[in-house]
Amino acid sequence: MSDDILLSAGNISVRFGGVLAVNDVSFDVRRGEVFTLIGPNGAGKTTVFNLISRIYNPTAGSIVFEGKPLTTQPPHRIAALGIARTFQNIELFEHASVLHNLLIGRHTHHRSGIFSEMFFTGKVRAAEIAAREKVEQVIDLLDLQHHRDTMVAGLPYGVRKVVELARALCTEPKLLLLDEPSSGLNVEETGDMAFWIQDIKHELGITVLMVEHDMTLVSKVSDRVLAMNRGEVLASGTPREVQAHPGVIEAYPGTAEDVSGLRREAAR
Numbered sequence: 534m535s536d537d538i539l540l541s542a543g544n545i546s547v548r549f550g551g552v553l554a555v556n557d558v559s560f561d562v563r564r565g566e567v568f569t570l571i572g573p574n575g576a577g578k579t580t581v582f583n584l585i586s587r588i589y590n591p592t593a594g595s596i597v598f599e600g601k602p603l604t605t606q607p608p609h610r611i612a613a614l615g616i617a618r619t620f621q622n623i624e625l626f627e628h629a630s631v632l633h634n635l636l637i638g639r640h641t642h643h644r645s646g647i648f649s650e651m652f653f654t655g656k657v658r659a660a661e662i663a664a665r666e667k668v669e670q671v672i673d674l675l676d677l678q679h680h681r682d683t684m685v686a687g688l689p690y691g692v693r694k695v696v697e698l699a700r701a702l703c704t705e706p707k708l709l710l711l712d713e714p715s716s717g718l719n720v721e722e723t724g725d726m727a728f729w730i731q732d733i734k735h736e737l738g739i740t741v742l743m744v745e746h747d748m749t750l751v752s753k754v755s756d757r758v759l760a761m762n763r764g765e766v767l768a769s770g771t772p773r774e775v776q777a778h779p780g781v782i783e784a785y786p787g788t789a790e791d792v793s794g795l796r797r798e799a800a801r
């Protein structure tokens with residue numbers, strides 16, 4: 534596999550009872566790019582994320598990360614390998630502060646043993662300092678200073694989305710999986726999210742694999758797009774190529790605005 538490919542999915546399928554949720558899907562994510570999965574509800578996008586996170590085992594096919602098979606790895610190893618994700622429904626500790634959520638997120642990095650933890654050795658101390666530094670850097674990057682000591686439950690939805698993104702970044706991933714980063718956000722917040730995603734790519738050099746419905750955001754930040762429908766690949770290419778694909782426009786039974794948005798973007 535070429536060095537510039539970070540993650541490669543080869544002919545992956547997964548079946549849930551009678552439903553073939555993902556059917557023979559292949560794609561490569563290149564280092565440093567934003568790669569986006571689009572498709573109507575139930576297309577299989579989140580299931581692809583769950584396969585990469587090792588929540589599900591593929592029925593067939595392979596997933597390779599940095600040249601090594603991912604499907605032999607247990608789910609708890611995924612963060613340590615350098616894969617972080619956000620969820621379609623935000624998953625945070627509601628009754629802890631923003632700072633604590635980020636420090637907990639960072640905890641996957643600690644590799645010291647129980648004895649060094651107990652005696653708070655130099656190694657543990659150094660890890661603790663590195664964790665604090667990383668968390669502060671992410672707080673600065675995503676402009677969360679104002680909310681650092683606020684309990685997550687007390688934050689507006691839009692800020693919680695940014696905190697979830699921050700928590701994922703604190704693990705210093707090589708690959709960041711974002712499941713619908715703009716869902717529930719207003720137009721202004723979605724604009725900010727586009728800005729953060731571009732910063733993550735350009736300033737932190739992190740590769741992003743995203744699932745997203747908002748075509749304005751998709752066009753703004755994606756290098757390449759893969760469209761799915763009913764578990765299968767419909768089209769892939771640049772955002773413009775994919776959005777102009779007749780099969781994609783036909784398969785997208787969103788609101789009238791969604792489809793006209795698709796057509797508008799494609800016509801540009």
Ligand SMILES: Nc1ncnc2c1ncn2[C@@H]1O[C@H](COP(=O)(O)OP(=O)(O)OP(=O)(O)O)[C@@H](O)[C@H]1O
Pocket residue numbers: 549552554572573574575576577578579580581621
């Ligand atoms: N654990 C599961 N058990 C049974 N069926 C499942 C499971 N997970 C997903 N599915 C089914 O797989 C299909 C794909 O679902 P998935 O959540 O991947 O869609 P999606 O593209 O993320 O849709 P959305 O845009 O609505 O989030 C659906 O038919 C769904 O009902």
Ligand SMILES: [Mg+2]
Pocket residue numbers: 578579580621
């Ligand atoms: Mg989904």
